[in-house]
Amino acid sequence: MSIEVQNILKLYGKQKALNKVSFTIPSGEIVGFLGPNGAGKSTMMKILTTYINQNEGTVSINGFDTLTHDLEVKKSVGYLPEHNPLYLDLYVKEYLNFHADIHKLSNNRIEEVIELVGLSPEKGKKINQLSKGYRQRVGLAAALLHNPEVLILDEPTTGLDPNQLAEIRNLIKEIGKTKTVLLSTHIMQEVEAMCDRVIIINKGEIVADKNLKDLLENQEQIIEVEFDLRVEEQLLNKILNLKSAKNIFDNTWHLTFETKEDMRSKIFDFAQENGLKTLQLQQKINSLENLFQNITN
DSSP states (O other): OOEEEEEEEEEETTEEEEEEEEEEEOTTOEEEEEOOTTSSHHHHHHHHTTSSOOSEEEEEETTEETTTOHHHHHHHEEEEOSSOOOOTTSBHHHHHHHHHHHHTOOHHHHHHHHHHTTOGGGTTSBGGGSOHHHHHHHHHHHHHTTOOSEEEEESTTTTOOHHHHHHHHHHHHHHTTTSEEEEEOSOHHHHHHHOSEEEEEETTEEEEEEEHHHHHTSSEEEEEEEESSOOOHHHHTTSTTEEEEEEEETTEEEEEEESSSOOHHHHHHHHHHTTOOEEEEEEEOOOHHHHHHHHHO
């Protein structure tokens, strides 16, 4: 396994930022690491990269324990933090030279990485002259310089315009063909476009860990319905195959069913049988965004 996380506990004072978190990631997988703000994503990534230590549990990267072999872990991992820490007054190539010196790499490797991430047209500029998209490329280039087997990317597409998003997405997908990639993002469409698997964390605990295809092909469907009159949840529970009913506002409900059968006709029949009118009846797309909201609310 490239990444092995076992029973990680991280405390900030008395607050549990991570509570017995465990997961494994094999080589050559792109995994989306998702969760609401404050869920523990960045804390977990900082532990994986040895930036901070856990209170309990073990983490190994390519067989190296993060506590006892932190230098070997650093050699195995490329890390792009959420706030890409660049020296803005340096030229692109100058900045990458600085990183190359730390890893004792040749100029040939710098040129290889510049070409890989598409920085060639901008390599003669100062970093403060670059767009946000190209600055992200500089951060990726620095993370890739020492040819790590594992890439940890914290919000790599934040603040990018649609064209820049597509460029960085394609770059990460290309990198993921030969490396293990764990990335955090709030943009669900990017996860659907890039990732093989999704791990969702909420309040410091793993609440979902599935292959993306399996997650999206589950048997549930969500229907949003607005009635003309108030309806009690106890009455809604009589609808066949209903898993849960959530009142959104006033007389509007999200009804979740454990079947792929289109249940809109059954809801219409239910309304007629109970003297109700349906003012709105809409089947929600079974997207990752909907699933994320259901799991984390």
